[in-house]
Amino acid sequence: MALTEITLRANNRDTNNSRGPRQTTLFDSLGAAQRRHKRQRKAAGQENASIENSRADATEKAVKRARTEVPECTAAARPQKLCEARSVLAVRRFGMTSAHTAQRYRQQQSLTMDSVFATSRLASLVSPATGVFQLYADTEPQRGVLPLACKYSANGEQLALVDESGFVSVFGTRTVDAQSDVSLEPILRWKAHDNSAFDVEWRADCAQMVTASADETLRVWDVEHQQCMGSFVGHAQTVRSVSWRSASMHCFSSASRDGSIMIWDSRCNKERVDGEYVYRPVNVIGHAHNLGSSKKPMRGKKGMLGGSVTAICHLQHNTDLLASVGSTSEIVKFWDVRMKAHVRPFALPTPAMSTLLSTSSAGRSRGTASLSLDPDGTRLYSACNDNSVYVHNALMPGQPIARLTAPEFECQSFNIGTSMSTCGRHLAAGSSSGNVVVWELDRMGTNSSGRRAVLQAHTKEAGCVAWYPGKDKTQLATCGDDGVLRLWEENAKLAESAKTDPTKQCSW
Secondary structure: EEEEEEEHHHHHHHHHHHOOOOOOOOOHHHHHHHHHHHHHHHHHHHHHHHHHHHHHHHHHHHHHEEEEEHHHOOOOOOOHHHHHHHHHHHHHHHHHHHHHHHHHHHHHHHOOOOOHHHHHHOOOEOOOOEEEEOOEEOOOOEEOOEEEEEEEOOOOOOOEEEEEOOEEEEEEOOOOOOOOOOOOOOEEEEEEOOOOOEEEEEEEOOOOOOOOOOOOEEEEEOOOOOOEEEEEEOOOOEEEEEEEEOOOOEEEEEEOOOOOOEEOOOOOOOEEEEEEEEOOOOOOEEOOOOOOOEEEEEEEEEOOOOEEEEEEEOOOOOOOEEEEEEEOOOOOOEEOOOOOOOOOOOOOOOOOOOOOOOOOOOOOOOOOOEEEEEOOOOEEEEEEOEEEEEEEEEEOOOOOEEEEOOOOOOOOOOOOOOOOOOOOOOEEEEOOOOOEEEEEEOOOOOOOOOOOOEEEEOOOOOEEEEEOOOOOOOOEEEEEEEEEEEEEEOOOOHHOOOOOOOOOEEEO
């Protein structure tokens, strides 16, 4: 029987027998059920609200008790115990059925606590006399030499430094002892190029390294025997930057002042010349950061508004992508190294992706000096010549997500370097003023707290910075145009007593 027939019969029965009892229709039953369910939901909501209020009161009381108990703990155990207390509260609050939510709550609280207590560790960074090395020329000991780049090996056991005389110096990364009479000296030193060496990069196994020079070549070295394994020829001007492909033993990329990016593979494109292997690039990206082709003819040809490629960096989430910056703007371009850049004459190559110009940069576009990737491979930091460090999303490039600035940070040349700490919470950057600025970063990779450390490191421009990659200690290497290499480590007592020495001071 249809619903319409049931309704009509009920209505007719009520009309004809007005004095008799009214029969309940199907719609009356449905309406009663809905009203009953509504009353039940309302009662349950009031009960849940009272339970939540009681839980919130218990949480506040437990947090107060945890805070009062924290000063009785040691400084090292303080964050851990407070996080454990909050973890227990999270389990009680979310219940046994929300284990995933409670776990995320514990992770967020542990990250927050670690970032808060990490700042006090940087306040004790100091560079004693035993952690200082003065570079000099072999032929003229009185004449200083400018360091141009320094990099730690992947295992953190060695620190390589290249200078304007073409030498490579390798230092042991021992703990700096302020009471020791042994000063910082290189354990290995050899002549790598006949001209200035601008960059150095360790291979993943720490057995070899590649150096980039102003003699327009790159060379791969066996570190233990200081033996050249091959020369890589192809650039037309100074090679500024080099980057190994992530976890690769054979492939790396280089960038030059001629505006090109070259991809190299030590397994192919080689020939033996005068007893030495000479390699040719397997891929070339020309005019990577040129502004464009001019409309006015120049000697019968279109002229290119050329730009140097100042820094490159291979990404982690996609090893086929290479990020690059140039001297013409703050744009970061991402190239697929597998694609051949076959373009028409005087036409610009097309990157796979690129970032957008920052709205915070006023006036003309300025160049970018360096690139740094965080340990997770999700954030990319570029030091720009407008005295800013821009934070980019390496997974989805677009507008910069943040901008790091400081009164003590000056980026007025293309030799200013940046480095990300192993924990991913501190970014160090050199400065044209001689200072080294260390920003405290949050979980999003930005300086939301506004806190930073300023190391008064050098008397002239500080261009090279590098963080120790291990987790057993905190060590920072800095180099400046004063020809000095400094190793900074945690030493609270020495930092307190050295506040009167401006070359060793660390202040917030």
